[in-house]
Amino acid sequence: xxxxxxxxxxxxxxxxxxxxxxxxxxxxxxxxxxxxxxxxxxxxxxxxxxxxxxxxxxxxxxxxxxxxxxxxxxxxxxxxxxxxxxxxxxxxxxxxxxxxxxxxxxxxxxxxxxxxxxxxxxxxxxxxxxxxxxxxxxxxxxxxxxxxxxxxxxxxxxxxxxxxxxxxxxxxxxxxxxxxxxxxxxxxxxxxxxxxxxxxxxxxxxxxxxxxxxxxxxxxxxxxxxxxxxxxxxxxxxxxxxxxxxxxxxxxxxxxxxxxxxxxxxxxxxxxxxxxxxxxxxxxxxxxxxxxxxxxxxxxxxxxxxxxxxxxxxxxxxxxxxxxxxxxxxxxxxxxxxxxxxxxxxxxxxxxxxxxxxxxxxxxxxxxxxxxxxxxxxx
Amino acid sequence: xxxxxxxxxxxxxxxxxxxxxxxxxxxxxxxxxxxxxxxxxxxxxxxxxxxxxxxxxxxxxxxxxxxxxxxxxxxxxxxxxxxxxxxxxxxxxxxxxxxxxxxxxxxxxxxxxxxxxxxxxxxxxxxxxxxxxxxxxxxxxxxxxxxxxxxxxxxxxxxxxxxxxxxxxxxxxxxxxxxxxxxxxxxxxxxxxxxxxxxxxxxxxxxxxxxxxxxxxxxxxxxxxxxxxxxxxxxxxxxxxxxxxxxxxxxxxxxxxxxxxxxxxxxxxxxxxxxxxxxxxxxxxxxxxxxxxxxxxxxxxxxxxxxxxxxxxxxxxxxxxxxxxxxxxxxxxxxxxxxxxxxxxx
Numbered sequence: 001x002x003x004x005x006x007x008x009x010x011x012x013x014x015x016x017x018x019x020x021x022x023x024x025x026x027x028x029x030x031x032x033x034x035x036x037x038x039x040x041x042x043x044x045x046x047x048x049x050x051x052x053x054x055x056x057x058x059x060x061x062x063x064x065x066x067x068x069x070x071x072x073x074x075x076x077x078x079x080x081x082x083x084x085x086x087x088x089x090x091x092x093x094x095x096x097x098x099x100x101x102x103x104x105x106x107x108x109x110x111x112x113x114x115x116x117x118x119x120x121x122x123x124x125x126x127x128x129x130x131x132x133x134x135x136x137x138x139x140x141x142x143x144x145x146x147x148x149x150x151x152x153x154x155x156x157x158x159x160x161x162x163x164x165x166x167x168x169x170x171x172x173x174x175x176x177x178x179x180x181x182x183x184x185x186x187x188x189x190x191x192x193x194x195x196x197x198x199x200x201x202x203x204x205x206x207x208x209x210x211x212x213x214x215x216x217x218x219x220x221x222x223x224x225x226x227x228x229x230x231x232x233x234x235x236x237x238x239x240x241x242x243x244x245x246x247x248x249x250x251x252x253x254x255x256x257x258x259x260x261x262x263x264x265x266x267x268x269x270x271x272x273x274x275x276x277x278x279x280x281x282x283x284x285x286x287x288x289x290x291x292x293x294x295x296x297x298x299x300x301x302x303x304x305x306x307x308x309x310x311x312x313x314x315x316x317x318x319x320x321x322x323x324x325x326x327x328x329x330x331x332x333x334x335x336x337x338x339x340x341x342x343x344x345x346x347x348x349x350x351x352x353x354x355x356x357x358x359x360x361x362x363x364x365x366x367x368x369x370x371x372x373x374x375x376x377x378x379x
Numbered sequence: 380x381x382x383x384x385x386x387x388x389x390x391x392x393x394x395x396x397x398x399x400x401x402x403x404x405x406x407x408x409x410x411x412x413x414x415x416x417x418x419x420x421x422x423x424x425x426x427x428x429x430x431x432x433x434x435x436x437x438x439x440x441x442x443x444x445x446x447x448x449x450x451x452x453x454x455x456x457x458x459x460x461x462x463x464x465x466x467x468x469x470x471x472x473x474x475x476x477x478x479x480x481x482x483x484x485x486x487x488x489x490x491x492x493x494x495x496x497x498x499x500x501x502x503x504x505x506x507x508x509x510x511x512x513x514x515x516x517x518x519x520x521x522x523x524x525x526x527x528x529x530x531x532x533x534x535x536x537x538x539x540x541x542x543x544x545x546x547x548x549x550x551x552x553x554x555x556x557x558x559x560x561x562x563x564x565x566x567x568x569x570x571x572x573x574x575x576x577x578x579x580x581x582x583x584x585x586x587x588x589x590x591x592x593x594x595x596x597x598x599x600x601x602x603x604x605x606x607x608x609x610x611x612x613x614x615x616x617x618x619x620x621x622x623x624x625x626x627x628x629x630x631x632x633x634x635x636x637x638x639x640x641x642x643x644x645x646x647x648x649x650x651x652x653x654x655x656x657x658x659x660x661x662x663x664x665x666x667x668x669x670x671x672x673x674x675x676x677x678x679x680x681x682x683x684x685x686x687x688x689x690x691x692x693x694x695x696x697x698x699x700x701x702x703x704x705x706x707x708x709x710x711x712x713x714x715x716x717x718x719x720x721x722x723x724x725x
Binding site for chain 1: 428429535536537538565566567568569570571573574592594595596598599618619622632633634635636637638639640641642643644645646650652653654655656657
């Protein structure tokens with residue numbers, strides 16, 4: 001029997017209407033599992049999901065299948081990475097969009113077709129009306145991704161989850177799709193959760209960013225807070241390891257040592273410890289809690305899960321580095337969930353605690369078998 | 380003399396019809412008249428989007444794909460006319476690093492088998508010496524010396540790419556063609572491999588042709604960057620000022636599309652969005668191939684006259700080589716980008 005793998009561990013966040021939230025991390029960090037858990041798309045068998053996912057006051061985790069099916073596609077829609085394998089190859093794209101409308105709103109086939117053409121036109125497919133009867137293979141990659149976005153938008157969902165929506169696309173096409181998403185969020189006032197590994201995409205699109213590593217959120221901040229003052233050694237390391245176009249050429253890259261695989265059994269403290277340049281003895285032991293940064297110069301919220309963070313550029317000189325004890329700040333977090341959740345808020349908190357980290361609000365998720373893209377258990 | 384001189388390289392893949400009697404009804408012009416040269420110890424980056432022919436250029440230099448026409452001269456030898464044993468010998472000096480470290484290593488052979496095979500094939504380090512050479516190679520690429528007995532699946536993606544690099548180094552080549560060497564790797568691992576490539580170049584005096592779609596990585600590692608669009612090179616520029624003063628409209632659009640991990644820069648940038656997709660290389664547009672999507676397109680010349688690569692002096696820096704009729708005017712700011720209707724697709 002496989003040892004249970006914690007693909008996602010104590011992840012909490014909220015996103016409001018018209019807001020874009022970025023979930024960043026490398027492969028295997030649990031970002032996709034998080035989104036699948038929100039939609040209840042993880043396999044029932046052998047996967048334990050706990051916590052709470054609240055969409056406009058309604059708890060989604062544990063909803064019966066038929067009710068969940070009403071939610072999916074209507075209230076929450078998902079855009080997947082690879083449009084070729086997530087569109088049905090034997091159905092015309094027109095059918096794949098009208099199906100959503102007929103299923104959720106009982107739209108007549110004729111009206112649905114008109115609406116489908118309008119949607120395709122909106123996402124920028126030329127001659128939309130005539131292309132309804134075409135099959136996915138007749139479209140290019142960028143066009144297929146537009147079709148996916150059109151079908152995801154068909155019911156004007158309150159929450160849109162885009163899982164690496166542009167990773168399979170060329171940069172100029174990526175720019176088109178990102179521009180489209182940006183415009184759609186403003187226009188439709190949907191909430192958007194953007195899952196990606198590309199820090200550049202996040203910098204341009206997301207108001208708030210959560211950085212994930214080994215199933216946990218290790219740092220969360222506004223985009224300016226995160227890129228201006230990255231505090232977690234992992235975030236700082238990621239930023240230092242990607243070459244930037246606007247940098248002076250010859251700036252050396254500072255890679256993060258090791259690879260994510262090195263950290264499979266990470267019950268013992270912070271999962272990043274084996275690769276971390278800032279590690280100190282207290283990194284091993286109880287995993288640090290996600291607590292507000294004490295010395296962030298700005299007033300914006302900035303949470304960090306690290307006992308020995310990268311010093312803040314300016315504040316470090318003035319304030320002595322505070323080392324928060326594990327568990328501190330759980331109450332602040334609880335307030336946040338209540339205060340920062342007005343009517344239209346969506347909270348997603350699939351999680352799991354291995355060793356209890358003091359009182360955390362709601363949530364735990366464990367998968368007893370390796371979940372998709374999660375790391376394999378050690379033999 | 381340049382180490383590698385590519386002149387008017389053309390690779391057309393035939394499109395055939397008929398089952399018993401095949402006849403050619405057209406050709407995909409994957410590479411259509413590409414010329415460049417590479418000095419010893421230099422790194423040239425070849426960038427472009429999928430389908431622009433950049434990988435085909437790399438493969439046809441090694442004759443892994445037969446070029447339709449054109450000349451490839453490597454260190455004074457015309458590779459394009461070599462045959463049999465002579466070609467095999469010449470290939471020792473030109474090695475390739477592939478994109479996908481998962482599929483380019485034989486899963487049923489140990490790392491030592493994989494690394495020793497090129498040595499055997501070229502009669503280098505015979506007998507016991509090959510074992511020592513394998514250990515040395517592993518050490519060079521930063522893997523434990525004793526990992527030769529392990530199989531590819533025991534390594535992570537970054538480590539596998541190191542094995543791939545060790546394999547290309549085994550026969551002491553002069554030129555290494557790296558086709559998307561880091562794009563299959565996680566972000567935090569990419570920098571490790573990029574740095575390794577740079578260290579190896581300094582240590583062994585290697586010459587690189589780096590083929591990739593990630594312009595930021597290519598610019599970092601290359602001395603010069605050649606931008607390809609639909610089978611042609613549209614601009615060659617020194618890496619230093621490619622971002623600062625791009626001249627070809629496609630280069631400008633490509634650079635503006637690349638996200639930069641800095642919110643302040645992102646908010647200030649002028650983004651030039653290209654409409655539509657790459658036209659089919661089986662039926663490329665007449666005149667300038669980019670004219671169907673070009674935001675700088677002018678009513679004359681663009682759709683009729685094929686622009687040739689020519690040197691354009693740059694205000695502060697080395698000249699760029701650009702294939703655009705209006706490069707001077709664009710550089711001077713006399714022409715502004717305008718909206719273009721999306722070209723018909725499908």
